[in-house]
Amino acid sequence: MTGRRMPASARGARRRRGWGRAAQYAALLCYLAFLAFPLLWLVSTAFKSPRELGSVDPSWLPHHPTLDNFRKAFAEQPLLHAALNSVAVAGAAALVSVAIAVPAAYATVRFRTAVGRAGTVWVLVSQAFPLVLIIIPLFMVLKVMHLIDSRPGLGLVYVVWTLPFALWMLQGYVRAVPVSLEEAAAIDGCGRYRTLRSVVVPLLLPGLVATLMFSFVTAWNEFFFALVLLKSPEKQTMSVILTHFLGAEGAADLGPLAAASVLATLPSLLFFALLQRHLVQGMLSGAVKG
Amino acid sequence: MSRSGPATHRDAWFLLLPALIPVLVLSVGPLLYGAALAFTDAQSGVRHSTTFTGLDNFRALRLDSLFWQSFRIGLVWAVCVTVLQLLLSLGLALLLNRNLRFRWLARTLALVPWAMPEVVIGIMWRLVYNPDAGVLNNALRDLRLTDGTTDWLSSMSLALPAVIVVGVWAGMPQTTVVLLAGLQNVPAELHEAAGLDGAGPWRGFTTVTWPALRPVALSVMALNFIWNFNSFGLVYVLTGGGPGGKTQLPMLFAYAEAFRYGQFGYAAAMGLAMVAVVAVLLAVFLRNRLTREDG
């Protein structure tokens, strides 16, 4: 990295930079069009009448916007209740998951124990083993614990289910915390737990937000566990309610389904918009470093 | 700090315990139980009593040409999706890392696929690919690129690429966010130095950015690979494995074996075979991280 200057005129460089800017905006626009257009489509579908949905040349904007789909969706299924259930279960699960992942990540990074190594292997294996084979034994365990058809039971499953990724991420953040800071605290007479609470956790805060977000969204979107573990109508979560607009062989009541889906998608997006700053700052401090 | 003694070991246990107990009960237990089924003839139904059959399931699996055929499709799917995801996400992350206007909006919109529930994603993309009224065919016709009658999901050659696009789309936010974070980790001074150095953007990327980003990228690729290899929900909604078995992923196969035919034992054997293959691939891929953990 020795300073070798490029012999080119500053004006040429600036013009090139201007073009580069434009190209960057254009590229970004392409990306966003690719990533976000299904959402636009979903929103537009939610406001279309059945007649427009049957059109062979569907338009991006509804010709005669209607709230009928929302009315139907709310009349047929307990959407608000389901949304509250989802918030409660996913929120609690994310909080607990992160709360127990922090000490575990700390322990596996700072102490080299057999348990720590086994933990890392388990993270990978648990992600690689087919979910369908775990569901029935899991169901039986939960039944013994009286946690079938119970929101706390589902939350507990989500805790365990989001834990591997939370642990994997937090290990990266913990590694980025300088050991010297902890040693200083130890010399000041702080015990192990106080060091963790008052020195490490504040440094991890942005990372915690990022991890929390991952866990929340994963739990919010989860479908299969919610389907088989909850039976009572008043306990069901959003992702399960959405399938109630589906018939056999891929048939769907498209309008109300789209309306309900918009309601299921927006909270996560709002959450992202609010947290995106933290998300990236959080990653700044270490992320999932290999 | 990390010198081990009886006291610190006790500390480690205390810190691990809150995570360990639920994991042992609700993850390790069911997982071992599920794995053990692979050595039995477990089936659905109360009239069937399960017996230990040793390696019978694996012997049958070895000769199951349909499964291995789907295994190859699964590898193609997982590798394509993972690699494309990484490349596209890397580009997006580089853009989002620039100081552009409306960056907050772009960052939020880039996360859209992540915010949509899987079942909705499947249905939306079925609409996109509809040969008559799909957005894609209509757009291609309006741009005069095709005559607008392409059969995306029922064509033997296009179905797999078409579902791969959806797979890439659905997994991009997670990868982008992780890479974006990794990019912010690249010290700005290095970039400046390279810029002063007169290195073009490409050389700047290969000499400065990529080396700093590599560990993060490999790490997220490994997890993506596992997830992609294991995912089947999207493809199930889009094609159900068709046409003619062209998109029959191995997980779809194991899922059907367990839940549609009720052959729990055989499905568990498939699961173990998949874990084994993934484990070997990952051991090669992640040897650095694992050995450091061991050190």
Place this chain on the structure above:
Amino acid sequence: MRRRTVLAGVLGSTTVAVSGCGSPSRSGPPSLDFLSLAWQEESVKVNKALVEQWNAQQSQIKVRYVQGSWDDVHDQLLTSFEGGAASDIIHDEGNDLTDFGFGGYLADLTTLIPASLRRRIPERTWDTARLGGAVYGVPFLQEPRVLIANRRLLEEAGVTVTDSADAWTWTEFEDVCRRLSHRAGGAARRYGTAWPMKSPVSVTLNLALTNGGRVLYKDPGGGPSQVRFGNADSAFAELVRRQVVQDGTAPAGALALGGGDVLPGFFAGRYAILPLDFSYRQQIQQQAPEGFDWVVLPLPVGESAPDGGRAQGVSPQTLSVSAACKHRREAMAFIDFMTSTPHMVRLAQGDWMPPTDAVALSDPALSTAKLGWSTGVALAGHLAASPALGVRGYAEWSDKIATPALQQFYSGAIGLDSLRRTLVRDGNRVLARYRS
């Protein structure tokens, strides 16, 4: 009164044991869970209203409406059966009952069905729910396949529209499709018909019956079922392939679609006639553009086949009782209530499908010519059990062998000999693993 207090006491002390069935409410009588798969606005409304009406009339056993989904009911049921926490009364369809019935998860209703209910539903229809001598579900709705046609296109092509008395033969149908098709380029091209075959196997089996074929043959001795693919079995499949590959009267692109996916093309005049399940009329009525004139025609008939070629296979919607249910008699009473003639009429209207009850079929609300009801109702007498019903190993044969092979055959990738070889040789190997 005394029985109830004893019951409540037992429930209070053994909550776990009972949680498999009839979740005990904190006070008062136990309640039964009814897993309903209704999904369209009207039918959800009717189902909920009937449950409310039952609860208002009954103080003994309350029923709780639990919403399920066709999309995932099989997975949900299998898991809850295995874990011992399934709903008590289960709405499903005939095909799905096979494995659950043989697995011992469903109660045999033979002795529970009240005589009046048994008489309401014809014997032929009971056959669709009978497995090895046991009845695992009460069939209450069944849906024939019909032709839904664009009247304007038919008239322009000079095709006279038939009524249910004389359906076209399959040969006539092919001719009509040829006359209706024209080969303009690109999107302007028109097809006489389109075959939405998201699940190609069930369509192929059910319509093989119109030519007197079955494809799947059950062994009366209880051994594994057999696959045969003789001329009668393959005639329908050959017709579809001819239309797609040879005549170009049906698009290859529709083969991967569901019935709802081809509707936009139908409304735009791209397809003139659609062979669809009867209930799609609801979606057509909702979505068709202003002034779109459509007509329901009977399915074409096979020539020189039994029942005048009118027979077609169906898998009826059913109501079953979980084997773990502790109040089977009460559960059966609820099913009897749901399937009483007037209620069946309402359920049929809600789902846009013919009921199984012979008296309900002649109800003025259903025998009207409006929206094609009478055409479907007239077909109801010719519906037979789908060849897939009661065949153990059907799901595996269908997924692994028949679906890919038929998809390849219909799109022209393989020929008839190759299809026959795969279906029969590989298929019988799969079925041989199962005994009924």
